[in-house]
Amino acid sequence: MRRLTIWSIPIDREICAGDNLGDLLGATGELADGDVVCVSQKAVSKAEGRVIQSDPEHLDEAFEAALAAETRRVLRVRGTTRIVETHHGFVCANAGIDRSNAPAHALVLLPEDPDRSARRIRDRLRFAWNLHVGVIVTDTFGRAWREGVTDVAIGVAGVRAILDLRGTADWTGATLRVTEVCIADEIAAAANLVATKAAGTPFSVVRGIDPAWLAESSARAIVRDSARDLFR
């Protein structure tokens, strides 16, 4: 019987532009082959310099400009919250731009290409540390119809985003028809259970994943094409 173990790796300083997250992770000595590492979007964005500094009196203005630049289209507006589709195709509040938890008077944008961010971390761990792991870049999104936010996958490398069970048999022998499971989102959600907002925990490790799930993939597989989407 498969057994998962999940824990977070604290880092005792803020992530800065130019930090190599693969090296930071490798140096912790906590990873082993077959693990999946979840890395928070904020850590990735800071390491990649996706931060806009602003003087306090121009922060709102800077936010509006950044939001417009990051948005492909606006789905809904309520109060100060805009539910938008980003250029990546993610539907989320305020294009994922973060003002809390950020350096003072700064905006943290989503990575330009979170799949590429995940791939870089995975490749660094592979070639510099000889560690073969899957990497998921996670962010915290709201949902339609349900209260509360959950962590989801916005970038994926070396672990399947979606597990296609169509055509396989369930345990009664009946054929499963519509079961494509977004395991990347489920792993991201699981990892958030050990993250501590009050401490700096940009990294979580999920150990015990089915080795068959560790394969090339992309978070683009999770983005539902708007032509197929009933709520966009």
Add this chain to the structure above:
Amino acid sequence: MRRLTIWSIPIDREICAGDNLGDLLGATGELADGDVVCVSQKAVSKAEGRVIQSDPEHLDEAFEAALAAETRRVLRVRGTTRIVETHHGFVCANAGIDRSNAPAHALVLLPEDPDRSARRIRDRLRFAWNLHVGVIVTDTFGRAWREGVTDVAIGVAGVRAILDLRGTADWTGATLRVTEVCIADEIAAAANLVATKAAGTPFSVVRGIDPAWLAESSARAIVRDSARDLFR
């Protein structure tokens, strides 16, 4: 540093009407105080007799009648899929009525009151087995905007549905503003990572949850009021 362990408990026969899931779980000897047990909706519904038998030639008819009875309103229709709001307030495909994985020529409906179902299992484990655990009834739902299904919480007892972090400080000292995390959904998603569709695994155990999260709650806290919902 908190460490979660997650595994599933297989049951070597089908769950039948009248089965006491609390006793089935207690008898496995796998639970300890402070655990959260995830129980699949299908196991709960079968134990509660929420199954409609039909002869094969009338199954479609029976399905349409059941769907109409379980539905409060229809949100979208595409092909044979109806996205509806159930009487509980859940938004899901076909009111959560299942035809796969079910006994031949039968429909499995959602529990009438999944919170009550969770409470019964928790109370049985408490009073007959002296085990103090949280219980989550899980089901597999699709989402807006994202491909793939994930497991979510439809019934909750003895574990918080939503963790309200508003007003607490993040690790930079900034006050978190909108962070209500749906940990019940995150736990349900995590539990699904160890469920094996090809085997009968109605139960998963999550060990290591923050004891402060084990408190009275209800999955009704997850149902967004339609007046507050931007996508309904």
